[in-house]
Amino acid sequence: MKITAFVILISIMQVSANVPAQKVTINKTNVPLKVILDEIRKQSGYDFIFDANLFKHLEPVTVNLKEVTVENALDNCLKDQPLTYTIDDKFVIIKAKNTTYSRVTVKDISVTGKVVDENNKAIPGVIVKIQDAQTAAVTGSDGTYHIVVPGENKVLVFSFLGYQQQSVVVGNSAVIDVVLKEQYNKLNEVVVTALGIKREEKSLGYSVGKIDGKDLVRVPQENVLNGITGKVSGVTINQTGPTGSSVSMVIRGGTSLAGDNQPLFVIDGVPVSSTLNNVVQVGSGNPVDYGNAISDLNPEDIESMTILKGPSAAALYGSRAGAGVVVITTKSGKKNQGFRVDLSTNTVFDIPYKFYEKQNLFAPGTRPITPDDVLPGTVLDLPANVTTGMGIPLDKGYYATQWRRPEYANDPLVPTPVVGHPDNFKNFVNTGLTSTNSISLSNGNEQMNYRVGVTNMTNQGIIPGTDLNRNNFTAAGQFRSGKNFTFSTNINYTQSWANNRPAGNRGTNVLQYVIQMPNNIDIREFEKYWVPGKEGQEVVRLYDGADNPYFLAHEVKNAFRRDRVYGNIKAEYQILPKLSAMVRMSMDNFFERQETKIPQGYSGEPNNGAYGLGNTTNYERNTDFLIKWNDQIKGFTYTISAGGNEMYTKATDISNSSIPGRGLISANVFTINNIAPQNLLFSSAWSQKAIQSLYAFANLGWKDRVFLDLTARNDWSSTLPKNNRSYFYPSASLSLLLDKMVDLGPKVSQVKLRGGVAQVGNDTSPYQLLSTYDALDPWGTATRYAKSGTMRVPNLKPEQETSVEFGTDLGFFQNRLTFEGTFFNVNNRNQIVQNQPIPSSSGYSSTNLNMGLVQSRGWEFTVGGTPIKSDNWNWTLNINMTRTRVTLKELAPGITRLPIWNEASAGSASWVNVGEQIGNIYSPQMVRVTDPTSPYYGYPILDANGHWTSISREVANHKTGNFNPDFIMGANSLLSYKNFSLNLTLDWRFGGQFFSDTERRLRNNGVSKRAYEKEAIDAGGRTGKALSDWLKANSGLFTSDDVIRFVGGPTQGMGGYHAADGIAWDGSFAPGVIPQRDASGKITGYIEHLGEGAETKWGIFRQYDTSWNFPQVSILPADFVKLREASLTYNLPKKLLEKIRVKGMSISVFTRNIMLWTKAKVNIDPERAYVTTTEGDGRRGIQMRQGMEEFNIEPWVMPVGAKLNVTF
């Protein structure tokens, strides 16, 4: 594809090289002058600007010219005409000769006038300067000025801080009044709101987030959502995995208990749902996230993006708007812009630089033995199949028999040095490479405009063998027919594909094996992963049943291809000056095919590997119309609109694969035919749904200072029972511009108060009303049907989300300082929760029902400013902050708890109890002395063997974390000096926790660096009473909740004791008390277990094992600061560009997503605290478990990128 891009580049260069020909040849007889000029235009590449009236009464001309300059040609053909010309940039301006003035000698002209702002308010202090002269004047307190100009055709330049500079040519007029527009007045910006309607922001009664397209592509991102991070308040973006993984976007906290809280995306009027549920698994332990739908969107095609945060803003989009709406407007040709070619190319290298670190002190093994600990003459052995634990110390010059040393020796019993390989992770990964090339052509005139574009993106992942590719084709056009009819269309075609996407979770996840590679072995020994002479048959392994990470990376292939077409056709008719009508039909259609090939050699698929093929299609069609009437009466302006929409969607899914573990008939034949019938897993399903809607809305304005919006909508959904199918919801919002009502002085530019209240109704997914039987796998030839374990409620009601928001937008010092603040409260009630667990003794283990009240409440602040602004320097800074709390207020009678996820093997779960905040993580509770008067208060209560005891997390309801941050903050800075600009975006997440299953497993394996540094209490070698006294004096080390620490260490020097079996000095024990009981088992007192009595000192590895049941030790703080974007751009000067006939060119270098700081300090990215799973436990269908991480430990990268933009 790179070659293709290169070819395109060359051909464009040729096109533009043809344009600026300096010489023209004309040979025409008796033609209108316009034809001659047109010929000059064609040959020279200059554009002509003129008033057509000038040519009305001219006689035809004859011109014979050969190889003359443009100037000569023009001089020649205009010499006998009442016309003259000037050449400005690349424009030839034709104007009438004014003989009267042209022959008058230069004389001074006295010019006076008044300078006002857009509100007709006089601006004092405006500098009025004559271009290219030293003369200037300043406006007085009434805004008037007087200046003497030496002759006509001079240019006056009006400039004032905070306003756009304006130039006026002095003709023969003596009075020039000027209206200066505010330079930095984002509050008056036009934003695209619901249904694509453009509104002035000041008129909105609710907060919207908006991002200009150029801010999204300044630093290229594969998924457009990553470009939003840190830029808009109220929005949380999480990249759940490596490039190409789903990116989660949650606006104002997730209040839905049924879904994944992803907003609705509307691209040029085409609704596109983007969920986190595209995880597909073929074979055992091979769940792959194929990325969410929004990743098909090409950031380069985006003109602007508006984030409608709450139902107030989104009420018109109906049911799916509950989680907010992202309205995306793509680029199109501009009216009268002329032909234009935009080229953009960029390349990013993702250089891995920080890795999860393991302990590098001990090789695997159950005990950290040294040659001194064993019988003299014994050879230390490090069996290849022992991959966990703390064994022989590394890098101490000890020898042991190990795997494959010396390399490929036949005799494995030759002892070799036990050496650590701390750089295994680093040596395994690649530098990632992403390259994006795009070209677009656009043009526009009065009658039509168009834009066509092509973009190609290729990515080679950090994990060897992984890739991602995308081609975008876009075509947009608008045509006018007659005066009042406009027809437009916009069609996009996207191909996304990969030959190999990495798997998550545990199984084929390469990183799992990279990080679990014993640290006495150099991972590169596995790089040539076929056994020599047995290529394609036998994999080099550590031991039988172990997996080779290079093999998994290169040979387990999870490929996909997604073809997506979306677009719309739209007709608009201006029936009367005040009445317009619009009809639109839009469609989004994708076809996705996933194909997994697992050859023989993966331990999870021992029977000749595995194969699977899945096809998913999705079709959505929306037809809508809108009729609009706008008018004004005296001070009032109003727009009243009414419209309707019909949404129809159909999804199909077919998949065929081998049953996990059961494999194929013969290896390396990847077709469904190669799966024995009894080993074939197959399924098919399809579903459809429709929603019909009618809506109306009114926008009322009074004297540009009071704005009121009212909306009303009624939906009819096919998924709800007949009686509840129809649901109505209204909204109202108000905007007050106080600065327009009261004079607040010159320092205050704007004071806006706003507020709104809105409702959104929601339906559910298809087929939720009536139960059907499940077909189980047959028993031999006997059919097995079963009653569904999920209870269906035939009289489901629609959901109802009510939101209230208040806010203010302030501007000071000509809006060089701005502030936006919003308080919001969202109550989402009557939710249709699917698969809520209920007592299975009731006959169903889960139910669908209406229940719950979830409240999301929070604040959003944005402070913006332009601290520096001068001719050469400009610095704008924008800081936003969001704090959101999502609380479960109510559930149904008899139900007090709602599961989010439950990872049985990880010992942790997330659920939410009534009254608590969503996002809590629960773990078992250690049993401790709870009597505050006891001298042992807080001490762990141990069992008779000296082990910790626990109460299950469900019964104890023992909260150990919450995965939502306390607040998030983003900062954007744009500093420019002349043609250079430096852009920075920072993102700070404060608070919250995540559960690292990687850390937990490696800790249990004895290789976590953090565990041996933080969990063992080094009592300085004290023993007996000295030890127990010291522990009692320092009981804070082990008495606080969720601190699970033992006394001891891996060696004598690190606090270890001589272990009970006398093998090594790695003895350790759990400090605490053992209860004494009477005959009935009641506790009568405690025996100290503090090192003074009969404590059994177990090897340290054993302590990690016994604390396996306390996963809270691996719950880590999620705080971090990331540099989301940094770029330095140089715009080439116009003068230089003119020489090479280029309209614009910029070069930039950039970097992105650099982790600056984490509180946890384990080199795991807290943002990636997601586990991909195909089980939608808890909240059904959510395939991303938030708040937990399981070998989702790609190294942190230092991206280095360069980008070139050229416009012809």
Added chain:
Amino acid sequence: MKAYGIILFFLTGLILVSCKKLDEMNIDPNGIDPSIANPSQLLTTVITRSGTTVTELGFGQISGVMQQTQEDGWSGGYNDFGWQSSSHDGTWKSLYQNLSDSKEMMRKANEANNDFFRAASLIMTAYNFGHIADFWGDAPYSEALRNDDGIMNPKYDAQFNIYKGILDDLEQANALLSKAPGSYNTINNGQDVLYSGDITKWRRFANSLSIRYNLRLSAKDQSFARDNITRILGAPDKYPLITAAADEAAFAYTGNNPSSSWPTNIVGNTDLSSEYHRRKMCSTLVEEMRKHNDPRLGVWANKVETPLHLDESKPENYDNIEDVVFNIEGVSATIKCRVIGKGVADAYVQKYGVPVNYNLDYIGMPPNWTKLSLFAYNISPATYQGRPNPHCSMLNSMYQLALAPQLKSRMLSAAEVHFDLAEIALKGWGGNAKMEYENAIRTSLESWGLTSNYTMYLVQPGVPFDNTLEQIITQKWIASWSATCEAWFDWRRTGFPNFKTVGVGAKRDVIPVRLYYPANEETANADKLRQALPNLEETMYSQQEPDNATYPVMKRNSAWAKMWLLQGTGKPW
């Protein structure tokens, strides 16, 4: 005006699209409409799921508790009673799901006015509720399965009432099946994987279950049990029982997909730490069977791959695999052994505190003997949990298959009925104890394909009937292989077999007597559960459950708290 026309055209199109009926759109094309199904399609589900739910435990964890097998990897819940409320969530859920399907089958049977499916539903309902009462004690019964009537949180009924209810159901089933066998519409005999539509056998199954549950109650409510049993035994024509191996309630796994495959199969899994590989024979059963030269041992277990052989003439640290010649009952045999010196053996004994086992044929792991390195049992070269151990008996190789003739879910065996009848006779409630004891052994051997070994086995040491309950129950325990839940319930009520060896790994000093109420009830049905918990009797072992500061009553939810059935019986401990 042309444009008006275009707009009108679009609007018309919109209206046409909208005419599609919203109702029609919401008919599920993917599921099976219950109205087109017949009860036989539910029958297979109920039988197979009921059988496999109990077999999973009876061949699994309870087999560990009953010291027939042990595991040497991730064994806390298996060998050591390391249970908690989440451990048996799945069992509870499955049993109630089976009941729900059984209830649905009753609904379809009523719709079709079909007595066979009515009776089958009553019998399967009794089977599942019986196990619920057996495992937990009090449980939702009268209000259970009634969510469709608006009861989402069913109350707990007294354990006795559940037993009484199922006995009534079984009585009713027997009555429903008392017509001429040919007069029933069984729809499709292939769907009846238990009896292929044989009405008489279903009737035997119902009455044999009655015997089982009356006997269960006999220690607690002797007169109730005695009256029922004597009534059944007094009318053998009216109450036929399972007395022949061919009639027992057992069905074979068909292995045509994972859910119909034997639970420890390793099809699709060559991982050496599979369920099959980590499961080893337990010394308690192995030694008991070796005492009697039990032929069934060869059907259930593999011989040790490489016996250990101590050769004190060798150097202390000698350790080598070589042929050794043995004289076995006068015959000279060459066996490949791992020959070790005394030092190797002594080091092992010192480290683990158990003797080295030099058996040449079968060796079992001691029950819950240690928590550390079980996989190293008997000087095993294994270095990781759950791997094959050449010095300990693995399960018979057939248990790694998906299907085999002997891989059956054994819901109720003829041997069990005969052992029950022997016990009843011993109580003096009628019958011949010796005859039933011998019939029990005979049918058990028949059931395992060892009919010809019966005469020989009956004269082995310790086998001839000695007129004790201990002998009956011990033999019954052996015969319960792969269906040990019943052995557990017998042990609870009789204290036999008298398991003495409880190793250091066990969570408590004694074997548990019930399962924990599941986490699902603790969270989703907490109020009703808390009302039932005081009915459990605390014991000195249940007192060792961690104190729960929030809900002290939850502490009673212990595997060592006594349910009504055991209260006041002084059994098993």
